[in-house]
Amino acid sequence: MTTKFIKGNEAVIIGALYAGCDAYFGYPITPASEIAHAAAKWFPSVGREFLQAECETASLNMLYGAAAAGALAMTATSGPGMSLMQEAISYMAGANLPGVIVTVMRAGPGLGNVYPEQGDYNQAVKGGGHGNYQCICLAPNSAQEMCDLTMKAFELSFKYLTPAIVLCDGLLGQMMETLTLPEREMPRPETSSWAVHGNAETRPNLITSIFLDAPAQEEHNIQLQAKYERMKVEVASEEYLTEDADLVLLGYGISSRIARTAAEVLRSQGYKVGVFRPISLNPFPIDAMAKALEGRRAMAIELSSGQFRDDALMHLSRDAKRYQEIGLCNHMGGIVVSVDEVVAAAKKYMNWA
Amino acid sequence: MKTIQTVGMYPVFNRSGKETRATHYCAGCGHGIIHKLITEAMVDLGIQDRTIIVNPIGCSVFGYYYWDCGNVGAAHGRASAVGTAINRVKKDAVVISYQGDGDLAAIGFNHTFQAANRGEHMAVFFVNNAIYGMTGGQMAPTSLVGMKTKTSPFGRDPLTMGYPTHVCEIFNQLKAPVFIARVSVADTKRIMQAKAAIRKALEIQRDKKGYAFVELISPCPTNLGVNALKAAQFCIDQMEKEYPLGTFRDETANAEVRQPVKGKPSPKEFFEDDSHQVPPAVIDPAAKELRLKFTGFGGQGILSLGICVAEAAREERRFTSWYPSYGPEQRGGSAQCSVVISGSPIGSPAVDHPDVLVCMNQPSYERYIGDVVPGGVAIVDSTVPLEVAPPEGVTVHRMPAIDLSLQLGVPKAANTMMLAALMKLGVTGLQREHLLNALYASFKKKPELVEKNRVLVQEAEKWIEENLLK
Ligand SMILES: Cc1ncc(C[n+]2csc(CCOP(=O)(O)OP(=O)(O)O)c2C)c(N)n1
Numbered sequence: 063m064t065t066k067f068i069k070g071n072e073a074v075i076i077g078a079l080y081a082g083c084d085a086y087f088g089y090p091i092t093p094a095s096e097i098a099h100a101a102a103k104w105f106p107s108v109g110r111e112f113l114q115a116e117c118e119t120a121s122l123n124m125l126y127g128a129a130a131a132g133a134l135a136m137t138a139t140s141g142p143g144m145s146l147m148q149e150a151i152s153y154m155a156g157a158n159l160p161g162v163i164v165t166v167m168r169a170g171p172g173l174g175n176v177y178p179e180q181g182d183y184n185q186a187v188k189g190g191g192h193g194n195y196q197c198i199c200l201a202p203n204s205a206q207e208m209c210d211l212t213m214k215a216f217e218l219s220f221k222y223l224t225p226a227i228v229l230c231d232g233l234l235g236q237m238m239e240t241l242t243l244p245e246r247e248m249p250r251p252e253t254s255s256w257a258v259h260g261n262a263e264t265r266p267n268l269i270t271s272i273f274l275d276a277p278a279q280e281e282h283n284i285q286l287q288a289k290y291e292r293m294k295v296e297v298a299s300e301e302y303l304t305e306d307a308d309l310v311l312l313g314y315g316i317s318s319r320i321a322r323t324a325a326e327v328l329r330s331q332g333y334k335v336g337v338f339r340p341i342s343l344n345p346f347p348i349d350a351m352a353k354a355l356e357g358r359r360a361m362a363i364e365l366s367s368g369q370f371r372d373d374a375l376m377h378l379s380r381d382a383k384r385y386q387e388i389g390l391c392n393h394m395g396g397i398v399v400s401v402d403e404v405v406a407a408a409k410k411y412m413n414w415a
Numbered sequence: 416m417k418t419i420q421t422v423g424m425y426p427v428f429n430r431s432g433k434e435t436r437a438t439h440y441c442a443g444c445g446h447g448i449i450h451k452l453i454t455e456a457m458v459d460l461g462i463q464d465r466t467i468i469v470n471p472i473g474c475s476v477f478g479y480y481y482w483d484c485g486n487v488g489a490a491h492g493r494a495s496a497v498g499t500a501i502n503r504v505k506k507d508a509v510v511i512s513y514q515g516d517g518d519l520a521a522i523g524f525n526h527t528f529q530a531a532n533r534g535e536h537m538a539v540f541f542v543n544n545a546i547y548g549m550t551g552g553q554m555a556p557t558s559l560v561g562m563k564t565k566t567s568p569f570g571r572d573p574l575t576m577g578y579p580t581h582v583c584e585i586f587n588q589l590k591a592p593v594f595i596a597r598v599s600v601a602d603t604k605r606i607m608q609a610k611a612a613i614r615k616a617l618e619i620q621r622d623k624k625g626y627a628f629v630e631l632i633s634p635c636p637t638n639l640g641v642n643a644l645k646a647a648q649f650c651i652d653q654m655e656k657e658y659p660l661g662t663f664r665d666e667t668a669n670a671e672v673r674q675p676v677k678g679k680p681s682p683k684e685f686f687e688d689d690s691h692q693v694p695p696a697v698i699d700p701a702a703k704e705l706r707l708k709f710t711g712f713g714g715q716g717i718l719s720l721g722i723c724v725a726e727a728a729r730e731e732r733r734f735t736s737w738y739p740s741y742g743p744e745q746r747g748g749s750a751q752c753s754v755v756i757s758g759s760p761i762g763s764p765a766v767d768h769p770d771v772l773v774c775m776n777q778p779s780y781e782r783y784i785g786d787v788v789p790g791g792v793a794i795v796d797s798t799v800p801l802e803v804a805p806p807e808g809v810t811v812h813r814m815p816a817i818d819l820s821l822q823l824g825v826p827k828a829a830n831t832m833m834l835a836a837l838m839k840l841g842v843t844g845l846q847r848e849h850l851l852n853a854l855y856a857s858f859k860k861k862p863e864l865v866e867k868n869r870v871l872v873q874e875a876e877k878w879i880e881e882n883l884l885k
Pocket of ligand 1: 472473474475491514515516517518519542544546547548549550555
């Protein structure tokens, strides 16, 4: 068993290579650049392709091209670059193409700054491109998961033939932790039934998202929706000390780590607090969350305006029996919510002395 | 419908579910001729199975109705980026990017230019009809001066709309392209020249020699509002004046043949090296969580000091996290990092209330000393004036890390001095041996520094014994 003490951003590339990723296309941006740096070093070292694209629009269209040829490809970026990628993400979803996009959120909107934020939740989970599409979205909260969930993203992306997004933030990307290397490399997915490899077998295959006929385009959309429905079995989540909790803190990514420490502090003061953390944001672990929250109060911790909290509420509201209020403890602009703030907000929310 | 034998093109075209033998192009359009020329060259050269054509968005968006080879439809303007990637992951494929003037020279110009500059292995066929065909006759980058289109109803005025774009001439400034030519499909003689250029571009792909660019002047009667004959005449009389035909470059004879990359290790072989292995952390509820903060100026080695402590903690099978400040804050200005050492999985890696604070400059002392928990320790460089009193119950040690390292002639080693202080004062609970090993391991790439630092540590420890531990 090999361990390495590395940045979350670097762990991403190890996960990608063990997944069998053939090519990395990317454009530098803080705080995601270390992913490109690691890729530039390690992809060629193991005989894979690394290319610094001319812009993020290009990066993602390259992902599209590589996927069309049946390759495993990835890119990494942060908000401003992710905005430029929306066009090709929509085309990939429309053409049933797999690929992995890692986005390391920084503060926005606009240029914002390079400090950690989670303000791109809607962009990643709801999609910012055109059309009725969804992406798989996974949210790691450690260097280990930056590696493991990048692998998982490839697996799911090729299973469902749709782009997968690994959603993280500047803090996770920059921090170093121990990574235990994956035990084995992933088997190569079979792609000759749909991809264009440049050989006789795949010559009849066609990659496109155009259906000029409205009924055909509707049928295509119906197929996509059916796929998103099937995808729901892939939900993943984690709970910490929820069993006897009065208050459940909700958070994904780095916020779940802060929530964990806050729960420990509150427990040490005699308050029963637990944490529910979605690992997959799309599909959203709605049943597990509803169960964890049943009969308890809830408060979301996030580095955004409440995008995640609102999404959790939306999921709960689909079933009237499950609907409940969710409090919010947040920061925006690149300020990380502190444990003290969560502790104070929890006490206020619960009317604890 | 009677079946006919065809090679390279489908015998019947499956156009949106309807089978037909007519193309979707207007009478007199150049696209059909160009499609045929490409097909013929592809078949003649025996590369049909290997060929992948990137269809653009424009009138030729439906190239895949016709070409019996691999087809990929790209977003508007992105065909050269898409082609780039196909060529990178399928080195044996013959990649063709087929693009109109709006697609290639307006929305996608940079992708086309960059792919040409990188010398991607693909043939780019640039159909210049001086207008946007598919969207109904708007101005293109290649529209002629004075030309009336839907978006230049009074004629293209160069003062506000710029001049016609000469893509071949621009690309001829780049080093990487192997072949650049401009041809026309306006009459039979010209079609024969176009045929030769297309064939050449595909031979270059077949032989893995690099980037080939062929611009094809092509009539668009519908959007010029004239009949087929007049449209062809317009190409010959008007367009060739602006866009002279010819071969701009042919480096085929000198181009190097791309060789496959071989003999690289697998990721498993590459990452699982045989060097010293640190086993994963183990849960130890008895271990008290220790939170440390390292602060100073950028360039003082604050971040690597934190990493050394974290590495030593890993050696003792503790859960460990290291979290730096980064971005503009880190450059020139202050630098700081947080390290958490624990017997169980770590929650927040950010340290707001350190048990141990290491401080190498005044601003960070003043900013962070108040955060240290009662019973905690601060090790502060002696150059920092203690104008702010530490909180009650916090022990402050003064360490001349900067001065000592200067005296010993290694001004960059103040962080080593601080590590010695952490070790000697025993504030991390980590073993001396592990901290030292972590320090030496950090000089893996500069082994000469190991010996130097050994001496520095000795000197620092001596000073601490004589001054702090008495
Ligand atoms: C992002 C985007 N913007 C605009 C369009 C609409 N559009 C489709 S084709 C086209 C221009 C095509 O002109 P050209 O590339 O010259 O090809 P032609 O049709 O003349 O062959 C435009 C603007 C689009 N599909 N996508």
